[in-house]
Amino acid sequence: MDLFEKVSNNMGPLGQFADQGFGYFYFPKLEGAISNRMYFRGKPVLVWSLNNYLGLANHPEVRKIDTEASEEFGLAAPMGARMMSGQSKYHQQLEQELAAFENKEAAYLLNFGYMGMVSIIDSLLDRHDVVVYDSESHACILDGLRLHIGKRFVFPHNDLDRFESQIKHARKVADETGGGILVITEGVFGMPGDLGNLKGILQFKDKYGFRLLVDDAHGFGTMGSTGAGTSQEQQVMDGVDIYFGTFAKAMAGIGAFVASEKRIIKALTFNMRSQIFAKSLPMPMVIGSLKRLDLIRTHPELREKLWVIVKALQTGLREKGFNIGKTQSPVTPVFLQGGAIEATQIIADLRENYGIFCSMVIYPVVPKGIIMLRLIPTAAHTLEDVAITIDAFSDVRKKLDEGKYTLGRIPDFADKF
Numbered sequence: 001m002d003l004f005e006k007v008s009n010n011m012g013p014l015g016q017f018a019d020q021g022f023g024y025f026y027f028p029k030l031e032g033a034i035s036n037r038m039y040f041r042g043k044p045v046l047v048w049s050l051n052n053y054l055g056l057a058n059h060p061e062v063r064k065i066d067t068e069a070s071e072e073f074g075l076a077a078p079m080g081a082r083m084m085s086g087q088s089k090y091h092q093q094l095e096q097e098l099a100a101f102e103n104k105e106a107a108y109l110l111n112f113g114y115m116g117m118v119s120i121i122d123s124l125l126d127r128h129d130v131v132v133y134d135s136e137s138h139a140c141i142l143d144g145l146r147l148h149i150g151k152r153f154v155f156p157h158n159d160l161d162r163f164e165s166q167i168k169h170a171r172k173v174a175d176e177t178g179g180g181i182l183v184i185t186e187g188v189f190g191m192p193g194d195l196g197n198l199k200g201i202l203q204f205k206d207k208y209g210f211r212l213l214v215d216d217a218h219g220f221g222t223m224g225s226t227g228a229g230t231s232q233e234q235q236v237m238d239g240v241d242i243y244f245g246t247f248a249k250a251m252a253g254i255g256a257f258v259a260s261e262k263r264i265i266k267a268l269t270f271n272m273r274s275q276i277f278a279k280s281l282p283m284p285m286v287i288g289s290l291k292r293l294d295l296i297r298t299h300p301e302l303r304e305k306l307w308v309i310v311k312a313l314q315t316g317l318r319e320k321g322f323n324i325g326k327t328q329s330p331v332t333p334v335f336l337q338g339g340a341i342e343a344t345q346i347i348a349d350l351r352e353n354y355g356i357f358c359s360m361v362i363y364p365v366v367p368k369g370i371i372m373l374r375l376i377p378t379a380a381h382t383l384e385d386v387a388i389t390i391d392a393f394s395d396v397r398k399k400l401d402e403g404k405y406t407l408g409r410i411p412d413f414a415d416k417f
């Protein structure tokens with residue numbers, strides 16, 4: 001069999017629909033400045049699908065510093081990996097400020113959160129070590145675990161009873177191999193929006209002996225009294241041994257960081273292959289992140305505004321009888337009944353007739369027969385946006401209940417690949 005023939009005949013779970021939705025359901029082009037109002041295929045839309053939680057993407061001070069830093073350094077500097085030639089005083093300053101913000105001894109920057117997480121896991125573990133992790137962990141955690149050749153135990157999402165039975169197994173194995181135990185979960189789970197039960201997990205720490213790694217991609221900047229994240233929200237900052245945050249969401253940038261004890265950051269710095277063998281973050285992004293972090297620290301009103309919008313949207317949807325699951329964070333899923341055919345018609349109706357742009361998730365990410373529309377409220381939204389959206393969703397649900405999404409096939413909006 002020719003390899004190219006095999007690959008092009010089997011596009012995988014996402015690629016199988018490529019021809020039906022490219023440029024519309026997949027790879028849509030949102031145009032205009034990043035905000036609550038943008039353009040899709042030339043038409044204005046109210047956007048609910050960007051993780052620009054604090055509205056920093058277009059904050060005037062952020063835009064200014066990004067521009068000034070680009071003018072001064074260009075996008076190339078510093079060249080090379082951190083270890084070889086890509087070090088700068090700004091990278092180090094950002095690390096110190098992030099560590100202080102997270103109340104940890106040290107931090108290290110990661111050029112992408114995804115790659116960073118893969119290498120954090122890879123660097124911490126050898127074949128004697130045992131991992132216990134939440135079943136709904138992000139792809140970066142699962143892909144990091146693919147590199148782990150020792151034992152692993154998964155527990156059903158946030159199920160503490162099953163967690164305990166798995167950690168018991170892990171303890172037994174680790175005692176036999178002489179290895180350590182790493183528990184991995186998330187702060188905010190990015191699809192359902194519920195929080196990892198960090199506090200609950202930590203109750204077992206003394207009894208079973210493990211280290212806890214938390215991916216707080218969606219919690220960093222949005223959760224906790226100062227925005228330090230879900231560990232702060234649950235008052236367990238010290239119990240979380242390794243904290244991971246990305247700049248791709250509340251910071252509206254690119255890059256990420258890991259924070260922990262100094263000896264661990266030192267070990268990671270010299271072992272994370274995705275960082276040792278890849279280019280350092282560009283200077284404008286690092287200097288821009290210093291400004292973003294400063295705004296998070298000094299402008300709590302951005303987070304307060306975010307939460308006003310979150311509360312209005314989530315309360316409003318609940319009052320109208322929508323099922324928004326167990327979210328405890330800004331991430332707002334709206335669950336409806338139907339399959340891919342209804343889901344795509346709903347999305348098209350929202351975009352074409354109501355000017356509302358949100359994302360949808362269907363099987364296999366959620367169970368068969370469930371449609372999840374995912375809304376991301378931000379500080380850039382208004383209460384009027386919330387009201388318009390709840391009205392539109394009520395209309396759409398009515399049409400769904402009346403069987404009006406009857407096209408019988410996925411609507412064809414595809415651009416040519």
Ligand SMILES: Cc1ncc(COP(=O)(O)O)c(C=O)c1O
Pocket residue numbers: 112113114115117138140186190215217218246247248254255256
């Ligand atoms: C839970 C979680 N972890 C990690 C990442 C990866 O972060 P980055 O975009 O910085 O690679 C994401 C972002 O998609 C995420 O949602």
